Amino acid sequence: MPKKATKRSKAKPRQQAQPTSTGLSENFSALLCxxxxxxxxxxxxxxxxxxxxxxxxxxxxxxxxxFLAVLNMFISLSMIADFFVYSFVAPLISLLMWTVGIIFWVQGMVSAYNGQYYxxxxxxxxxxxxSKKL
Known part of the structure; x- marks a missing residue:
């Protein structure tokens, strides 16, 4: 029975490792970013x-x-100044924003360490x- 084709991710693999200015490996340096x-x-x-x-x-x-930091400052100020008509909206937006941020943070670290341009x-x-201007 033939195997089904798997869906490819958006992440593009690198061609080959290049030297870094810091002396650290590219993968580790990208992870630290x-x-x-x-x-x-x-x-x-x-x-x-x-x-x-x-x-x-x-x-x-x-x-x-x-962008997340600026958005968080705006949401925090809006909670203090009560810009939102319903005060429960701002904390929900903040929670959603940080949940998405953590997901992208982990995805960024994993893809960077695995040598992928995600x-x-x-x-x-x-x-x-x-980065192409380098």
Whole structure:
């Protein structure tokens, strides 16, 4: 009986490992971009000049988690100032936002360590375009 074709993921594998400016492996460096959220991303954007792979993951992490931080500040301010008519809406939005954030955080770490260019919605497209400028 023939095997069924499996659905391919959005993640694209890399061609081959490139040297990094930091002396760490590309996979580990990319993992650290997500592990320390936007702080790790900023550090690797500054230090990494050779690896497009690490810069892609650093940019994606910075864009995605920077957006989440700004969104969280807006939601927090709206809860304080009571911008929402129904005060129960803001905490629900915040909970949903952080649940999605944790899912993408774990997905980013796993795909980075496994050598995959997994693109987050919107942030991945921007990161890919900007990392090609290296």
């Amino acid at each position: 997500y592990l320390f959220v936007w702080i790790g991303a900023i550090i690797f954007l500054v230090l990494e000049t050779k690896s497009r792979y690490v810069r892609f993951h650093a940019l994606q992490s910075l864009i995605f988690f920077g 693109k987050f919605p919107v942030a991945g497209e921007i990161a890919e375009k900007e």
